[in-house]
Amino acid sequence: MISLTNLTRAAEIGANSYLLRSGSTSVLLDAGMHPRREGWSATPMLDALPKDLEAVILSHAHHDHVGALPLVTRQCPGAKVWMTSATAALAEPLLHNSVNVMTRQRKETLQQEYPLYTHRGVDDCAVTWEAVPLQRPFHVDGSEFKFVFHDAGHVLGSALTEVRCGARRALYTGDLNLGRQTLMIPCQPPKGPWDTIIMETTRGAQPTPSGQTRDSLENDLLEAIRQTFARGGAVLMPVFALGKTQEMLTLLHHARGDGRLPPTTIYIGGLGRVLTEVYDRQRSLAPRQHAGLKIIPEVRPETFDPRRLATLRPRSGQIYLVSSGMMTPHTTSHTLARLFFPRENDAIFFVGFTEPSSPAGLLRTAGQGGSVDWADPHGPLPIRCEVRHFDLSAHANREDLVEWICEEARPKKLFLVHGDPEAQDWFRQTLSLRRPEIMIQQPPPGKPVPLFD
Numbered sequence: 001m002i003s004l005t006n007l008t009r010a011a012e013i014g015a016n017s018y019l020l021r022s023g024s025t026s027v028l029l030d031a032g033m034h035p036r037r038e039g040w041s042a043t044p045m046l047d048a049l050p051k052d053l054e055a056v057i058l059s060h061a062h063h064d065h066v067g068a069l070p071l072v073t074r075q076c077p078g079a080k081v082w083m084t085s086a087t088a089a090l091a092e093p094l095l096h097n098s099v100n101v102m103t104r105q106r107k108e109t110l111q112q113e114y115p116l117y118t119h120r121g122v123d124d125c126a127v128t129w130e131a132v133p134l135q136r137p138f139h140v141d142g143s144e145f146k147f148v149f150h151d152a153g154h155v156l157g158s159a160l161t162e163v164r165c166g167a168r169r170a171l172y173t174g175d176l177n178l179g180r181q182t183l184m185i186p187c188q189p190p191k192g193p194w195d196t197i198i199m200e201t202t203r204g205a206q207p208t209p210s211g212q213t214r215d216s217l218e219n220d221l222l223e224a225i226r227q228t229f230a231r232g233g234a235v236l237m238p239v240f241a242l243g244k245t246q247e248m249l250t251l252l253h254h255a256r257g258d259g260r261l262p263p264t265t266i267y268i269g270g271l272g273r274v275l276t277e278v279y280d281r282q283r284s285l286a287p288r289q290h291a292g293l294k295i296i297p298e299v300r301p302e303t304f305d306p307r308r309l310a311t312l313r314p315r316s317g318q319i320y321l322v323s324s325g326m327m328t329p330h331t332t333s334h335t336l337a338r339l340f341f342p343r344e345n346d347a348i349f350f351v352g353f354t355e356p357s358s359p360a361g362l363l364r365t366a367g368q369g370g371s372v373d374w375a376d377p378h379g380p381l382p383i384r385c386e387v388r389h390f391d392l393s394a395h396a397n398r399e400d401l402v403e404w405i406c407e408e409a410r411p412k413k414l415f416l417v418h419g420d421p422e423a424q425d426w427f428r429q430t431l432s433l434r435r436p437e438i439m440i441q442q443p444p445p446g447k448p449v450p451l452f453d
């Protein structure tokens with residue numbers, strides 16, 4: 001039997017990690033770190049990893065898929081690590097940044113276990129990486145496992161992982177997008193029917209309003225920015241350094257070029273700049289739109305220096321495109337937001353998924369005129385600036401995923417992962433009504449279940 005063990009500790013977008021086992025061969029899909037937990041509780045269930053783990057396959061370089069990789073390769077030194085070359089180029093600076101963040105947290109929160117790994121640990125880990133092109137099969141020696149990467153349309157380097165075992169085929173989606181973004185092109189999953197699909201469910205709890213398209217969202221965002229500038233305000237957009245930063249830089253650049261935005265100064269963070277340089281170097285190697293655009297030299301964003309925070313006075317015509325997207329404490333967007341809260345001409349615009357219990361989620365819920373409880377010593381913070389959300393997500397919307405599963409993928413078995421319980425429940429209910437023949441499971445943490453029916 002080939003088994004799948006979910007090593008994520010709960011049904012949530014956490015430390016994504018899934019163990020495949022066939023006979024004596026074990027392969028790990030992703031090695032993520034939980035974005036909101038701290039210390040060892042943020043890691044996947046590493047105790048369940050066999051010592052003789054043969055391989056780790058990474059879907060993309062986001063922290064919730066790659067953040068625990070140095071821990072896995074330290075514990076299982078014989079494991080090979082496979083990913084696309086763009087993911088490898090992005091993952092290295094991201095993991096080094098994680099060491100810096102953990103080292104800072106050790107000082108600020110007295111979290112004695114931090115950092116969970118060191119810069120040296122990241123370097124040791126990176127020597128085990130092998131870059132695999134899209135569409136080229138690769139396999140684990142002496143086992144029945146074969147794998148193929150397909151473009152996932154989520155961020156640079158992101159891949160769907162096809163798992164072939166003899167005549168049977170499974171597909172692990174990682175994070176995917178079936179619609180277009182500004183840079184990424186829509187994912188075109190390989191043809192079904194599939195025996196098994198392991199599918200992300202990020203947006204299962206959010207219906208897409210009728211008539212809402214990528215074009216209408218982009219226009220709404222640009223109109224809101226114009227209005228903010230016109231009343232003398234500045235804009236803060238909390239974003240992930242990987243993906244959303246480059247998507248927004250490109251959108252704002254085009255809007256500046258064709259007059260939809262007035263002259264605008266865009267600030268990005270230091271990590272955002274490093275990762276944008278990777279986008280530039282890989283621009284013709286990985287699938288994307290505007291392959292001719294070199295973002296850094298053509299868009300010319302300024303790098304925001306956090307040391308300026310004490311004296312900073314945001315002005316009209318300025319956009320602060322800084323991380324983190326969830327406004328995690330001690331990040332630039334979290335700190336900068338406090339400057340924006342009391343200024344009614346300013347605006348904070350969210351442009352992607354915000355987990356409801358994160359500081360970004362709490363701020364969205366509170367909104368303009370409300371107050372947000374960020375555990376500040378002075379109590380809840382009143383919000384006078386504008387707060388809006390534009391659903392320019394890098395994840396497939398739930399309607400597209402249902403169509404794909406029902407009409408094209410048509411799996412015998414479907415595992416729901418990478419989503420909150422409500423999101424997974426919506427998919428389970430909707431799909432079991434439309435396709436009762438599909439066996440739908442939410443793989444329980446730590447318990448092996450058969451990969452195929």
Ligand SMILES: [Zn+2]
Pocket residue numbers: 060062154175
């Ligand atoms: Zn992702």
Ligand SMILES: [Zn+2]
Pocket residue numbers: 013062064065175418
């Ligand atoms: Zn993810």
